[in-house]
Amino acid sequence: MRTFTYTALPSRVVFGSGTVTRVREEVERLGRRRVLLLAGRHLDPRVTDGLGDLVVTRFDGAVMHTPTPVTDRALVVAEQHDVDCVVAVGGGSTTGLSKALAARAGYDQVIVPTTYAGSEVTPVLGETRDGVKTTRSGPEILPETVVYDVDLTVDLPVALTLTSAVNAMAHAVEALYSAQANPVVDGMALDAIAAVARALPRVASDPHDLGARADLLQAAWLAGTCLGGVGMGLHHKLCHTLGGSFDLPHAPTHTVVLPHAMAYNAPAVPDVMARIADAMGVPDAPGGLYDLVAGLGGPTSLAEFGFTRADIGRAAELATATPYPNPRPVTADGIARLLTDAHDGRRPG
Template identity: 45%
Template sequence: MIEAFAHTSYAGRVVFGPGSLHQVAAEVELLGIRRALVIATGSAGQAAGEVQAGLKERFAGRIDGVRQHVPTEVAQAARTKAQEVQADGIIAIGGGSAIGLAKAIALTADVQIVAVPTTYAGSEMTPVWGETSGGSKTTGTDVTVLPKTVVYDAQLTLGLPLNVTAASVANALAHCVEAVWTEKANPITETTAVEAARALSIGLKQVIQSPADVAARGNLLYGACLAGSALASAGTGVHHKLCHLLGGTYNLPHAETHAAVLPQVTRVKAVEVPRAKARLEEALQTDDLATGLFDLFEAAKVPTSLQALGLTREQAVEAAHRFPGDVEEILTKAWAGTRP
């Protein structure tokens, strides 16, 4: 019997398929955007140029270069730029940092976002925003920052290095796993998360063997889309809160931090949701969820210790004391990279 639950779905349009970058201008027109500001990470420069050309008179300006964790000074400069060019739409091309900067603008201005992700961060499917100031990261949820349209083009991810690919997949898997144990988790988010984990696991193994396999890259984008959707509805829990603390305070790389922390949090939390744990284990083809995640990340050569990311043991203990909950053992094991 399915127990009673409440589920929130977030409206948005997804355009999926190789070559779909060429549909961005049409999607902008469909939304009625008159002046579009393009935001692009450095690696997405060529794609941004193609989009800019396709926009024609709808192109209002461009921001190149973004920073992870969305520092307040970067967000303020982007908001000023959007105001100066009178943008009513933002096209964000790149990973979570580009989309995060677009969200920072949308948080304070009436603009619509079209997201073109080139990694597997999943931020494009969520109404979650984040901004860092004074060594502290603030996050929140607001439907005004949710992209109206997301364009997934696997061809844009073919050049993503394997180490960046694997770390980004670890980030997406963190969305899947955490989406089954939050207070708002339900059968819909669980089923979505399980399918996402299956696609991400298969896609990562395929990409390790053949990095330029468009179909494999498509599996990863599909999994990232579902993972982000699951997290958008289920919300975040202890894992994401820990990663935001570590990233915002110690400037650790976002995706790699997920890879180091997730197996240790999973070891503690997954036992609370045995059905979901079993379903995720089947999707990942492992006998134990926490160990399976750790081994998958190691096989993909993603750092599985916070120490390898530059965090000191003293900082790990300090972070545990700053966190509202007993997480010292989790962070100690994550710092050392202990196999669960």
């Protein structure tokens, strides 16, 4: 018998094709009238057309890992225009800025994701101050509403699609062996893993395959919900360290490290790895994931991002400085070996 505690998070999700035209209705549903629109280059004109006069100002300076000076600047803009709601259209970096503003000033948020990062359904905010990335969590950080529109994802380049979808898969994988794992999260995680494994090759051969794109976006939501619902382990800790302290790119780093983190944990959770392999339709989960990424031309080595063998010792030290839950005990030597394999791009198994 399993013992668990489960808390569902109160976020409203609108999912489909063409749903971006419903953003105004969702802002009004929250009783809000003064919108700060956060968006970069990938803004669908239907968002601005639909929101019309509700948009009182815009900010397009979001960057990865949510540096606090950017939030400071965006907050000045928001306060000058007396906004009461943030609408964010973009990837995890844009969502991160929206959450940082909500954490500071309590704004309601409507998020329109264009990648598979999953941040939009978590109450977690990772911020970087003076080169150090810290994470905090709170109900005020969780966006009120998410509008998933598959149309906005069809132009996401295949390389970005691959790494972002593996980023989603990482949330699902670590949820399955989390100390807080429970049947609801298990179901979502396995569904997300299977969908990513099935849909990625289809999107790679036809990026405009709307059905495969919808599978990936739904997997992103499910995997993000896993991330928001239970604690993560070694893999997320490593990627957090590599992103925050070595400035490695978020989703590509997840893509390289995940097969190695899975191989590290496999001896402690063979049953979980068997369920993942089954969901992916491969004989061995870590090797199968590595092959999926390599077969689609994705990154397999940390060296590709400028991470060197000389960095391994410090990264292992940082990643093991404070204890955290993980199915297999985390040792500096073990992590150094894992990072060496990830640096060299070796296939696990």
